[in-house]
Amino acid sequence: MSIPLQQVVLATSNPGKVIEITEALAPLGWAVTPVAGLEFPPEDAATYEENAALKACFVSLSTGLPALADDSGLEVTALQGEPGIYSARYGSRATDVERNLYLLERLRDARTPDRSAKFVSAVVLAYPDGHLETYRGEVTGTILEGPRGDQGFGYDPIFEVDGLGRTMAERSIEEKRAVSHRGRALEALRTAHQDGPPARQTVTLE
Template structure:
């Protein structure tokens, strides 16, 4: 009789997604399929305010709070658009740029701020943090370089996707969901996490970081 494989008898790792948005939980489930993790919504717990000075700090604030509250590993992300001609704006404030109320208004404001600007370089950045109850933190980063378009293209995606031009001439909003996962900043961050945990890697020592 052959010895049993202990990995086959282990229950799936329960991981909380630090958000009250069920749509984001579904997005995380799809992005991390294959790891065998059981992703769960955070519920009614109110996350602390994002007061960090970097994407990683903001994601860590959310993930660490959710992990401490639930006693489970927790995932959180933070992302933004950085425009070279604006000194990296909107950056950390991408979701509330110019105090505009929605994506459409923020896109109009961004176009207004960059009218007649020659340097159109821009990049999307996403940082994904996995926090454990013992204080251990893992950080995964994804970036994609592009150009700020002079007007929106495409009807897919969300946020600044219609204004973000890729090297092939399309905007992020013109990509299929599969293409966006393959080349987008969030997809790259998720891929880095999946690669690190592809073989069931154990948690690193408390306080260590994986880039």
């Protein structure tokens, strides 16, 4: 029988993600610790799941503890799914504000007025023995002409969630967790662990 988790290291240096993930996992009673002093491997895989696994496996092997990582992105219909897995480095822009402005410029030059988009998140929990768990969440919405709200990060200020009339950045952490792509992926993880660890699948960590 699997032993319930007690401690998890977060494979992220993003303070917004640390807060969001820590709050989401609180009901499980895990001791959640942000990673420190490690340089993550390049996120050069082809999918969100693979990029998240790269980080989670690296941190799990480095610390000897279960590690959780996510990879997420914004997929804009008029831009044929851009920026996708390149969302965090879109257009080689250095900051969230610059990336938002670049995306809006690209969208203004698009050949279609369609501003529909979706956020996608893949969450991977990696164990030192090679066990991996993968969870995915998505949320659809519309890209606005300009930013609204100051509660989020990344593309949150320009993404209005379908049916809600507000951007991700106009919602509290609790509200965002209930509807966001990452929140839905973390909810799936939380549900899987609410009665103890789920069935295991082991891979080789290198």
